Amino acid sequence: MSGSGAKAVVVTYPDEFARDEILGLAKAGGYDVKEVVTQKDLGRSEYGVGSGKAQELEGLVADTESDTIIIDESMTSSQANNLSRLTHARVIDRERLILNIFAKRAATTEAKLQVQLAELRYELPRAREAVRNSLRGEQAGFSGMGEYAVDVKFRALKRQMGFIKDRLEKTKTVRGLHASERRKLGVPFVSLAGYTSSGKTTLFNRLTAESKDVSPDLFTTLSTTTRMVAFPNFRRKILLSDTVGFISRLPTYLVESFRSTLDELRHTDLVLLMIDVSEPPESIGIKLRSCRETLSELDVEPSKLLVVLNKVDLLDVRARSKIELDPLFKDYSTVKISAVRGDGMHQLRTKIMERTDPRGLARRPGLTTPK
Ligand SMILES: Nc1nc2c(ncn2[C@@H]2O[C@H](COP(=O)(O)OP(=O)(O)OP(=O)(O)O)[C@@H](O)[C@H]2O)c(=O)[nH]1
Numbered sequence: 391m392s393g394s395g396a397k398a399v400v401v402t403y404p405d406e407f408a409r410d411e412i413l414g415l416a417k418a419g420g421y422d423v424k425e426v427v428t429q430k431d432l433g434r435s436e437y438g439v440g441s442g443k444a445q446e447l448e449g450l451v452a453d454t455e456s457d458t459i460i461i462d463e464s465m466t467s468s469q470a471n472n473l474s475r476l477t478h479a480r481v482i483d484r485e486r487l488i489l490n491i492f493a494k495r496a497a498t499t500e501a502k503l504q505v506q507l508a509e510l511r512y513e514l515p516r517a518r519e520a521v522r523n524s525l526r527g528e529q530a531g532f533s534g535m536g537e538y539a540v541d542v543k544f545r546a547l548k549r550q551m552g553f554i555k556d557r558l559e560k561t562k563t564v565r566g567l568h569a570s571e572r573r574k575l576g577v578p579f580v581s582l583a584g585y586t587s588s589g590k591t592t593l594f595n596r597l598t599a600e601s602k603d604v605s606p607d608l609f610t611t612l613s614t615t616t617r618m619v620a621f622p623n624f625r626r627k628i629l630l631s632d633t634v635g636f637i638s639r640l641p642t643y644l645v646e647s648f649r650s651t652l653d654e655l656r657h658t659d660l661v662l663l664m665i666d667v668s669e670p671p672e673s674i675g676i677k678l679r680s681c682r683e684t685l686s687e688l689d690v691e692p693s694k695l696l697v698v699l700n701k702v703d704l705l706d707v708r709a710r711s712k713i714e715l716d717p718l719f720k721d722y723s724t725v726k727i728s729a730v731r732g733d734g735m736h737q738l739r740t741k742i743m744e745r746t747d748p749r750g751l752a753r754r755p756g757l758t759t760p761k
Pocket residue numbers: 585586587588589590591592593603604605606607608609610611612633634635636700701702703704727728729730731
Protein backbone atom coordinates (compact mmCIF):
# COMPACT_ATOMS: atom_id res chain seq x y z
CA MET A 391 0.00 0.00 0.00
CA SER A 392 1.61 3.25 -1.03
CA GLY A 393 -1.20 5.42 0.34
CA SER A 394 -1.52 7.55 -2.76
CA GLY A 395 -2.33 11.10 -1.70
CA ALA A 396 -2.57 10.04 1.97
CA LYS A 397 -1.90 12.85 4.41
CA ALA A 398 1.19 12.34 6.53
CA VAL A 399 3.19 13.82 9.36
CA VAL A 400 6.95 13.32 9.02
CA VAL A 401 9.44 13.00 11.87
CA THR A 402 13.08 13.52 10.86
CA TYR A 403 16.46 14.67 12.19
CA PRO A 404 17.09 18.39 12.66
CA ASP A 405 19.27 18.88 9.60
CA GLU A 406 18.39 20.17 6.19
CA PHE A 407 19.79 17.24 4.23
CA ALA A 408 17.75 14.68 6.19
CA ARG A 409 14.65 16.87 5.90
CA ASP A 410 14.93 17.35 2.13
CA GLU A 411 15.63 13.69 1.55
CA ILE A 412 12.74 12.30 3.58
CA LEU A 413 10.39 14.82 1.94
CA GLY A 414 11.59 13.59 -1.48
CA LEU A 415 10.99 10.01 -0.39
CA ALA A 416 7.54 10.83 1.02
CA LYS A 417 6.60 12.52 -2.25
CA ALA A 418 7.86 9.57 -4.28
CA GLY A 419 5.79 7.32 -1.98
CA GLY A 420 2.69 9.33 -2.89
CA TYR A 421 2.23 11.12 0.45
CA ASP A 422 0.93 14.60 1.00
CA VAL A 423 3.09 15.85 3.89
CA LYS A 424 1.16 18.15 6.22
CA GLU A 425 3.72 18.72 8.95
CA VAL A 426 7.41 18.01 9.62
CA VAL A 427 8.73 17.68 13.16
CA THR A 428 12.33 17.03 14.15
CA GLN A 429 14.05 15.06 16.88
CA LYS A 430 17.76 14.40 17.54
CA ASP A 431 17.31 10.77 18.60
CA LEU A 432 15.07 8.59 16.51
CA GLY A 433 14.32 4.88 16.77
CA ARG A 434 14.80 4.76 20.54
CA SER A 435 12.49 4.13 23.50
CA GLU A 436 8.95 2.85 23.60
CA TYR A 437 7.61 4.91 20.69
CA GLY A 438 10.71 5.36 18.54
CA VAL A 439 10.47 9.05 19.54
CA GLY A 440 10.48 10.67 22.99
CA SER A 441 7.19 10.39 24.89
CA GLY A 442 6.69 14.18 24.77
CA LYS A 443 7.12 14.04 20.99
CA ALA A 444 4.70 11.13 20.81
CA GLN A 445 2.03 13.24 22.57
CA GLU A 446 2.77 16.12 20.18
CA LEU A 447 2.31 13.76 17.23
CA GLU A 448 -1.06 12.65 18.56
CA GLY A 449 -2.21 16.29 18.41
CA LEU A 450 -0.66 16.97 15.00
CA VAL A 451 -2.25 13.90 13.46
CA ALA A 452 -5.65 15.03 14.70
CA ASP A 453 -5.18 18.69 13.67
CA THR A 454 -4.00 17.89 10.16
CA GLU A 455 -6.37 14.92 9.74
CA SER A 456 -3.39 12.82 8.73
CA ASP A 457 -3.61 9.06 8.65
CA THR A 458 0.10 8.25 8.46
CA ILE A 459 3.23 9.08 10.46
CA ILE A 460 6.53 8.62 8.66
CA ILE A 461 9.56 8.14 10.93
CA ASP A 462 12.90 8.79 9.20
CA GLU A 463 14.63 5.85 10.93
CA SER A 464 14.24 2.10 11.39
CA MET A 465 11.76 1.08 14.04
CA THR A 466 10.93 -2.19 15.72
CA SER A 467 7.41 -3.47 15.26
CA SER A 468 6.54 -2.80 18.91
CA GLN A 469 7.68 0.82 18.63
CA ALA A 470 5.55 1.26 15.51
CA ASN A 471 2.58 -0.41 17.21
CA ASN A 472 2.89 1.64 20.38
CA LEU A 473 3.04 4.90 18.46
CA SER A 474 0.21 3.80 16.21
CA ARG A 475 -1.99 2.95 19.18
CA LEU A 476 -1.32 6.30 20.82
CA THR A 477 -1.83 8.45 17.73
CA HIS A 478 -4.46 6.37 15.88
CA ALA A 479 -2.34 6.71 12.71
CA ARG A 480 -0.50 4.22 10.56
CA VAL A 481 3.21 4.38 11.38
CA ILE A 482 5.81 3.60 8.74
CA ASP A 483 9.58 3.78 9.09
CA ARG A 484 12.19 4.88 6.52
CA GLU A 485 12.79 1.33 5.30
CA ARG A 486 9.09 0.64 4.83
CA LEU A 487 8.76 3.88 2.87
CA ILE A 488 11.68 2.99 0.56
CA LEU A 489 10.23 -0.50 0.09
CA ASN A 490 6.83 1.00 -0.82
CA ILE A 491 8.46 3.18 -3.49
CA PHE A 492 10.42 0.24 -4.87
CA ALA A 493 7.29 -1.92 -4.93
CA LYS A 494 5.41 0.80 -6.80
CA ARG A 495 8.18 1.27 -9.37
CA ALA A 496 9.29 -2.33 -9.97
CA ALA A 497 8.46 -3.12 -13.60
CA THR A 498 10.56 -6.14 -14.60
CA THR A 499 10.19 -9.66 -13.22
CA GLU A 500 13.63 -9.42 -11.68
CA ALA A 501 12.94 -6.06 -9.98
CA LYS A 502 9.66 -7.45 -8.63
CA LEU A 503 11.43 -10.50 -7.20
CA GLN A 504 14.11 -8.29 -5.68
CA VAL A 505 11.48 -6.12 -4.01
CA GLN A 506 9.67 -9.22 -2.69
CA LEU A 507 12.92 -10.50 -1.25
CA ALA A 508 13.61 -7.14 0.39
CA GLU A 509 10.06 -7.13 1.83
CA LEU A 510 10.64 -10.54 3.40
CA ARG A 511 13.99 -9.43 4.77
CA TYR A 512 12.20 -6.48 6.33
CA GLU A 513 9.52 -8.73 7.83
CA LEU A 514 11.83 -11.41 9.22
CA PRO A 515 13.35 -9.58 12.23
CA ARG A 516 9.88 -8.22 12.97
CA ALA A 517 8.43 -11.73 12.94
CA ARG A 518 11.28 -12.81 15.22
CA GLU A 519 10.36 -9.99 17.58
CA ALA A 520 6.75 -11.13 17.51
CA VAL A 521 7.83 -14.67 18.43
CA ARG A 522 9.82 -13.33 21.38
CA ASN A 523 6.91 -11.19 22.51
CA SER A 524 4.41 -14.02 22.19
CA LEU A 525 6.69 -16.23 24.31
CA ARG A 526 6.59 -13.51 26.95
CA GLY A 527 2.82 -13.42 26.70
CA GLU A 528 2.76 -10.15 24.77
CA GLN A 529 1.67 -10.20 21.20
CA ALA A 530 2.82 -6.91 19.80
CA GLY A 531 3.64 -7.06 16.14
CA PHE A 532 1.09 -9.63 15.05
CA SER A 533 -1.71 -8.72 17.41
CA GLY A 534 -4.06 -11.50 18.26
CA MET A 535 -1.79 -14.20 16.84
CA GLY A 536 -0.94 -17.04 19.14
CA GLU A 537 2.55 -18.47 19.56
CA TYR A 538 1.86 -21.28 17.15
CA ALA A 539 0.48 -18.99 14.46
CA VAL A 540 3.48 -16.68 14.78
CA ASP A 541 5.84 -19.62 14.44
CA VAL A 542 4.01 -20.76 11.32
CA LYS A 543 4.25 -17.25 9.90
CA PHE A 544 7.97 -17.15 10.69
CA ARG A 545 8.64 -20.43 8.91
CA ALA A 546 6.49 -19.42 5.95
CA LEU A 547 8.59 -16.26 5.56
CA LYS A 548 11.78 -18.32 5.53
CA ARG A 549 10.38 -20.70 2.94
CA GLN A 550 9.21 -17.88 0.70
CA MET A 551 12.65 -16.28 0.90
CA GLY A 552 14.31 -19.49 -0.22
CA PHE A 553 11.91 -19.75 -3.13
CA ILE A 554 12.54 -16.19 -4.33
CA LYS A 555 16.29 -16.55 -3.93
CA ASP A 556 16.20 -19.62 -6.20
CA ARG A 557 14.30 -17.71 -8.86
CA LEU A 558 16.69 -14.78 -8.61
CA GLU A 559 19.65 -17.13 -8.82
CA LYS A 560 18.25 -18.37 -12.16
CA THR A 561 17.98 -14.83 -13.55
CA LYS A 562 21.54 -14.30 -12.34
CA THR A 563 22.76 -17.33 -14.30
CA VAL A 564 21.26 -15.79 -17.40
CA ARG A 565 23.03 -12.56 -16.57
CA GLY A 566 26.29 -14.48 -16.06
CA LEU A 567 25.99 -15.87 -19.58
CA HIS A 568 25.47 -12.38 -20.88
CA ALA A 569 28.58 -11.25 -19.09
CA SER A 570 30.70 -13.97 -20.65
CA GLU A 571 29.21 -13.29 -24.08
CA ARG A 572 30.17 -9.68 -23.62
CA ARG A 573 33.71 -10.73 -22.88
CA LYS A 574 33.80 -12.63 -26.15
CA LEU A 575 32.71 -9.49 -27.98
CA GLY A 576 35.74 -7.78 -26.54
CA VAL A 577 33.80 -4.56 -26.03
CA PRO A 578 34.58 -2.61 -22.85
CA PHE A 579 31.78 -2.46 -20.33
CA VAL A 580 30.90 0.90 -18.74
CA SER A 581 28.33 1.38 -15.96
CA LEU A 582 26.50 4.41 -14.66
CA ALA A 583 26.23 4.60 -10.89
CA GLY A 584 25.36 7.26 -8.36
CA TYR A 585 22.81 8.77 -6.06
CA THR A 586 19.19 8.64 -7.08
CA SER A 587 18.24 11.66 -9.26
CA SER A 588 21.86 12.54 -10.10
CA GLY A 589 21.02 12.26 -13.83
CA LYS A 590 22.22 8.75 -14.78
CA THR A 591 19.32 7.96 -17.07
CA THR A 592 19.43 11.41 -18.66
CA LEU A 593 23.06 10.76 -19.63
CA PHE A 594 22.27 7.19 -20.68
CA ASN A 595 19.54 8.45 -23.01
CA ARG A 596 21.87 11.08 -24.49
CA LEU A 597 24.64 8.58 -25.20
CA THR A 598 22.40 5.80 -26.50
CA ALA A 599 19.55 7.79 -28.10
CA GLU A 600 17.16 5.84 -25.85
CA SER A 601 14.15 7.34 -24.13
CA LYS A 602 14.10 5.66 -20.74
CA ASP A 603 12.09 7.34 -17.96
CA VAL A 604 13.71 10.39 -16.39
CA SER A 605 12.15 12.26 -13.47
CA PRO A 606 12.97 14.40 -10.43
CA ASP A 607 11.25 11.71 -8.32
CA LEU A 608 13.56 9.45 -6.34
CA PHE A 609 14.18 5.90 -7.62
CA THR A 610 12.87 6.34 -11.16
CA THR A 611 15.07 3.50 -12.43
CA LEU A 612 14.95 0.11 -10.70
CA SER A 613 16.26 -2.33 -13.28
CA THR A 614 19.35 -2.41 -15.44
CA THR A 615 19.40 -1.53 -19.13
CA THR A 616 22.48 -2.18 -21.26
CA ARG A 617 23.08 -0.82 -24.77
CA MET A 618 25.91 -0.84 -27.27
CA VAL A 619 27.17 2.68 -27.94
CA ALA A 620 29.35 3.56 -30.93
CA PHE A 621 32.00 6.27 -30.72
CA PRO A 622 32.53 6.86 -34.45
CA ASN A 623 35.34 9.39 -34.00
CA PHE A 624 37.33 6.74 -32.18
CA ARG A 625 36.07 3.85 -34.32
CA ARG A 626 35.20 1.98 -31.18
CA LYS A 627 32.20 0.72 -29.24
CA ILE A 628 31.35 0.26 -25.60
CA LEU A 629 28.50 -1.38 -23.71
CA LEU A 630 26.84 1.13 -21.40
CA SER A 631 24.50 0.21 -18.57
CA ASP A 632 22.14 2.26 -16.42
CA THR A 633 20.96 0.97 -13.08
CA VAL A 634 19.20 1.64 -9.75
CA GLY A 635 20.34 4.71 -7.80
CA PHE A 636 21.79 4.81 -4.29
CA ILE A 637 20.55 6.64 -1.20
CA SER A 638 22.13 7.33 2.19
CA ARG A 639 21.33 4.99 5.08
CA LEU A 640 20.31 2.34 2.56
CA PRO A 641 19.82 -0.83 4.61
CA THR A 642 22.34 -3.52 3.70
CA TYR A 643 19.60 -6.06 3.00
CA LEU A 644 18.18 -3.76 0.31
CA VAL A 645 21.57 -3.58 -1.41
CA GLU A 646 21.75 -7.36 -0.95
CA SER A 647 18.33 -7.86 -2.53
CA PHE A 648 19.39 -5.83 -5.55
CA ARG A 649 22.73 -7.58 -5.75
CA SER A 650 22.09 -9.35 -9.03
CA THR A 651 21.25 -5.99 -10.62
CA LEU A 652 24.14 -4.19 -8.99
CA ASP A 653 26.60 -7.03 -9.53
CA GLU A 654 27.05 -5.67 -13.05
CA LEU A 655 29.07 -2.92 -11.42
CA ARG A 656 31.66 -5.40 -10.27
CA HIS A 657 32.24 -6.82 -13.75
CA THR A 658 32.54 -3.44 -15.31
CA ASP A 659 35.67 -1.86 -16.80
CA LEU A 660 34.72 1.69 -15.85
CA VAL A 661 32.13 3.17 -13.47
CA LEU A 662 30.80 6.63 -14.26
CA LEU A 663 29.94 7.91 -10.80
CA MET A 664 27.37 10.66 -11.36
CA ILE A 665 27.27 13.59 -8.93
CA ASP A 666 24.69 16.39 -9.01
CA VAL A 667 26.94 19.43 -8.44
CA SER A 668 24.04 21.90 -8.39
CA GLU A 669 23.37 20.98 -4.77
CA PRO A 670 24.84 22.59 -1.63
CA PRO A 671 28.41 21.39 -0.87
CA GLU A 672 27.29 19.54 2.31
CA SER A 673 24.80 17.48 0.30
CA ILE A 674 27.39 16.74 -2.38
CA GLY A 675 29.80 15.55 0.33
CA ILE A 676 27.20 13.32 2.03
CA LYS A 677 26.06 11.81 -1.29
CA LEU A 678 29.61 11.21 -2.55
CA ARG A 679 30.53 9.45 0.70
CA SER A 680 27.36 7.40 0.65
CA CYS A 681 27.98 6.29 -2.98
CA ARG A 682 31.55 5.32 -2.12
CA GLU A 683 30.32 3.21 0.81
CA THR A 684 27.74 1.40 -1.33
CA LEU A 685 30.29 0.86 -4.12
CA SER A 686 32.77 -0.61 -1.68
CA GLU A 687 30.04 -2.92 -0.25
CA LEU A 688 29.68 -4.09 -3.86
CA ASP A 689 33.47 -4.63 -4.15
CA VAL A 690 33.97 -2.01 -6.87
CA GLU A 691 37.61 -0.93 -6.99
CA PRO A 692 38.12 2.85 -6.55
CA SER A 693 40.56 2.76 -9.51
CA LYS A 694 37.59 2.05 -11.81
CA LEU A 695 35.78 5.28 -10.98
CA LEU A 696 35.40 8.32 -13.20
CA VAL A 697 33.47 11.01 -11.33
CA VAL A 698 31.03 12.80 -13.62
CA LEU A 699 30.12 16.24 -12.29
CA ASN A 700 26.62 16.69 -13.71
CA LYS A 701 24.10 19.57 -13.95
CA VAL A 702 26.77 22.28 -14.44
CA ASP A 703 24.12 24.23 -16.38
CA LEU A 704 22.65 25.10 -12.97
CA LEU A 705 25.91 26.70 -11.72
CA ASP A 706 26.92 30.30 -12.37
CA VAL A 707 29.89 30.86 -14.67
CA ARG A 708 32.38 31.31 -11.81
CA ALA A 709 31.31 28.17 -9.92
CA ARG A 710 31.26 26.18 -13.16
CA SER A 711 34.82 27.15 -14.06
CA LYS A 712 36.31 25.72 -10.86
CA ILE A 713 33.91 23.09 -9.53
CA GLU A 714 36.37 20.27 -10.26
CA LEU A 715 38.95 21.97 -8.00
CA ASP A 716 36.74 21.50 -4.96
CA PRO A 717 38.71 19.50 -2.34
CA LEU A 718 35.81 17.02 -2.28
CA PHE A 719 37.00 15.67 -5.62
CA LYS A 720 40.74 15.76 -5.02
CA ASP A 721 41.10 11.96 -5.00
CA TYR A 722 39.19 11.46 -8.24
CA SER A 723 39.53 11.83 -11.93
CA THR A 724 36.62 14.07 -12.96
CA VAL A 725 34.79 15.40 -15.99
CA LYS A 726 32.05 18.04 -15.90
CA ILE A 727 28.93 17.87 -18.01
CA SER A 728 25.31 18.82 -18.37
CA ALA A 729 23.44 15.67 -19.36
CA VAL A 730 20.38 17.76 -20.17
CA ARG A 731 22.09 20.39 -22.33
CA GLY A 732 24.95 18.31 -23.67
CA ASP A 733 27.88 20.40 -22.34
CA GLY A 734 31.11 18.47 -21.88
CA MET A 735 30.09 15.46 -23.99
CA HIS A 736 33.26 15.53 -26.08
CA GLN A 737 35.46 15.58 -22.96
CA LEU A 738 33.37 12.79 -21.44
CA ARG A 739 33.63 10.61 -24.57
CA THR A 740 37.38 11.21 -24.74
CA LYS A 741 37.83 10.22 -21.07
CA ILE A 742 35.71 7.10 -21.53
CA MET A 743 37.85 6.13 -24.54
CA GLU A 744 41.10 6.74 -22.64
CA ARG A 745 39.97 4.77 -19.62
CA THR A 746 38.68 1.82 -21.66
CA ASP A 747 41.49 1.75 -24.20
CA PRO A 748 41.73 -1.94 -25.16
CA ARG A 749 45.53 -1.81 -25.05
CA GLY A 750 45.29 -0.89 -21.38
CA LEU A 751 42.41 -3.27 -20.60
CA ALA A 752 43.94 -6.22 -22.47
CA ARG A 753 46.53 -6.53 -19.74
CA ARG A 754 43.72 -7.32 -17.34
CA PRO A 755 42.66 -10.98 -17.25
CA GLY A 756 39.31 -11.94 -18.73
CA LEU A 757 39.03 -9.35 -21.47
CA THR A 758 40.09 -10.05 -25.02
CA THR A 759 41.41 -7.34 -27.29
CA PRO A 760 39.12 -6.31 -30.13
CA LYS A 761 40.59 -6.17 -33.63
N1 LIG B 1 19.37 21.04 -14.93
C1 LIG B 1 19.72 19.78 -15.15
N2 LIG B 1 18.90 18.79 -14.77
C2 LIG B 1 19.29 17.52 -15.01
C3 LIG B 1 20.53 17.20 -15.62
N3 LIG B 1 20.62 15.85 -15.73
C4 LIG B 1 19.48 15.35 -15.19
N4 LIG B 1 18.68 16.34 -14.77
C5 LIG B 1 17.35 16.22 -14.13
O1 LIG B 1 17.50 15.51 -12.91
C6 LIG B 1 16.35 14.67 -12.65
C7 LIG B 1 16.80 13.25 -12.42
O2 LIG B 1 17.31 12.72 -13.64
P1 LIG B 1 17.36 11.16 -13.93
O3 LIG B 1 18.15 10.99 -15.18
O4 LIG B 1 16.02 10.54 -13.83
O5 LIG B 1 18.24 10.69 -12.68
P2 LIG B 1 18.70 9.19 -12.27
O6 LIG B 1 20.07 9.33 -11.70
O7 LIG B 1 18.52 8.27 -13.40
O8 LIG B 1 17.66 8.90 -11.09
P3 LIG B 1 17.12 7.45 -10.55
O9 LIG B 1 16.69 6.62 -11.71
O10 LIG B 1 15.99 7.87 -9.66
O11 LIG B 1 18.24 6.84 -9.77
C8 LIG B 1 15.44 14.84 -13.88
O12 LIG B 1 14.45 15.79 -13.55
C9 LIG B 1 16.38 15.36 -14.96
O13 LIG B 1 15.73 16.17 -15.93
C10 LIG B 1 21.37 18.29 -16.02
O14 LIG B 1 22.46 18.14 -16.57
N5 LIG B 1 20.92 19.55 -15.74
